[in-house]
Each structure stands twice: as C-alpha cells, then as structure tokens.
Amino acid sequence: MDVLYFAWVRERIGVPKETVDTGAKTVAELVEELKAREERYAAAFADLSALRVAVDQELTDFDASLDGVREVAFFPPMTGG
Amino acid sequence: MRISVQEAAFDLGAEASSFASGHKDMGAIVTFTGVVRDLARGDLDRMVIEHYPGMTEKALEKIASEAQARWNLGDVLVIHRHGALEPGDMIMMVATAAPHRKDAFEAAEYLMDYLKSRAPFWKKEITRDGADWVAAKDEDEDALSRW
Numbered sequence: 001m002d003v004l005y006f007a008w009v010r011e012r013i014g015v016p017k018e019t020v021d022t023g024a025k026t027v028a029e030l031v032e033e034l035k036a037r038e039e040r041y042a043a044a045f046a047d048l049s050a051l052r053v054a055v056d057q058e059l060t061d062f063d064a065s066l067d068g069v070r071e072v073a074f075f076p077p078m079t080g081g
Numbered sequence: 082m083r084i085s086v087q088e089a090a091f092d093l094g095a096e097a098s099s100f101a102s103g104h105k106d107m108g109a110i111v112t113f114t115g116v117v118r119d120l121a122r123g124d125l126d127r128m129v130i131e132h133y134p135g136m137t138e139k140a141l142e143k144i145a146s147e148a149q150a151r152w153n154l155g156d157v158l159v160i161h162r163h164g165a166l167e168p169g170d171m172i173m174m175v176a177t178a179a180p181h182r183k184d185a186f187e188a189a190e191y192l193m194d195y196l197k198s199r200a201p202f203w204k205k206e207i208t209r210d211g212a213d214w215v216a217a218k219d220e221d222e223d224a225l226s227r228w
Contacts, residue, residue, distance in 0.1 A: 006133055008214045054201070075201065076203065077217035078197075078217065079214075081193055081196050081197035081202075
C-alpha cells in the first residue's frame with residue numbers, strides 16, 4: 001500500500017510517499033513495523049498524540065483496520081484557514 | 082456548491098460578486114476571507130501551505146455538505162490556496178448564501194471552524210532565521226465542540 005507523509009512528518013522521514021509491503025492489520029501495527037525499520041521512523045512516530053492519520057483519504061484512528069486499504073497518510077494536526 | 086483548492090491568487094471582489102449575483106431568493110450573503118498575517122516581530126518572509134491533494138477536496142466537500150444539511154443555505158463557496166504566500170496575501174475565502182442572515186453567518190463560522198482543523202492543510206512560516214511549522218491550537222479544536 002502507499003504510505004504518505006505531510007508537513008514535519010514528511011521532513012523527518014525524508015520522503016513524501018513510499019510503497020510499503022506490510023502484513024499489518026491495523027494502523028497501529030503499521031506504525032510499529034515502520035518504527036522498527038529505522039531511527040527516522042522511530043523519531044517521527046515517537047509521540048502518536050502529535051499525529052493524525054487518514055486511511056484512503058478519510059481521517060480515522062490508529063486502531064483502524066487496514067483491510068483492503070490502498071493509502072495511509074500520517075501528518076500533524078491540520079492548520080487550515 | 083463550489084470548492085476550489087488552488088495555488089493561484091483569487092479576486093475577492095469578483096468571486097463575491099459572482100457568488101452573490103446568482104441568487105434571487107437569497108436575502109443574505111456572508112463572506113469571510115483569511116489573510117496571511119505577519120508575525121509579531123514583523124519578520125515573516127513568506128508562508129508556505131502544504132496540502133493533501135485528493136483528500137483536501139473531499140474533506141472540504143464534506144464540511145460544506147454538512148453545513149448545507151444543518152442550515153437553510155442556497156449555496157456555499159470555499160476557495161483555499163496552497164503554495165508560497167506573502168504577508169497580506171489572501172489565503173482563503175468562504176461564502177454562504179441563505180434566505181436570512183442568521184443561517185448565512187452561522188454556516189460561515191461553522192465552515193471556518195471545521196476547515197481550520199479538519200481539512201488537510203499545514204502552514205509553515207519562513208523567516209530570515211529559519212522555518213517553523215505552525216502548531217495547531219487547542220482553541221481551534223475546542224471551537225468544534227460548540228457545533
């Protein structure tokens with residue numbers, strides 16, 4: 001699936017988008033997989049309360065299922081307007 | 082309903098006038114415009130707005146649809162820019178048309194409250210000394226609870 005990063009999450013991880021081959025069943029499991037990969041992921045995901053997640057372009061929670069999901073995005077709280 | 086996510090500047094007068102002229106049965110048109118504000122130190126060089134193409138449009142349509150379901154509205158317009166802007170530049174505007182002003186005002190406030198913290202935009206402030214992502218404010222999140 002495609003994993004997207006925005007704002008400081010993108011800067012910390014170093015890419016805007018990557019394709020991840022994962023067996024994770026939930027967003028939280030995907031986060032754990034990514035954190036175990038490299039320090040830059042561990043740093044970006046250190047405090048989940050500072051992050052928001054969207055699954056297939058809908059805001060959701062970290063316990064959301066990844067069943068059939070094509071796209072997951074991680075980003076800080078939004079600052080529009 | 083019209084939603085536009087764009088890099089280009091918009092003409093507030095032309096947009097407001099065009100929006101207002103299309104409705105003979107609407108007694109109230111409210112517009113709100115957000116402008117890039119300089120920092121207290123007066124050293125903001127530019128603001129860069131990042132967004133999530135695809136999700137942004139969907140999120141704005143959802144917010145506008147919610148407003149149309151809650152208030153008696155004839156029409157809704159949302160324009161939000163992304164990319165690099167300078168102090169004084171217009172970032173975004175919303176406009177609402179309703180038979181009566183209470184609906185138009187309340188719906189415009191609702192749109193603003195929701196698009197501040199539920200539409201995927203992120204602001205970065207660039208000064209001579211560096212760049213900082215704007216942090217979301219607790220009061221912006223709290224503002225949603227009144228609806």
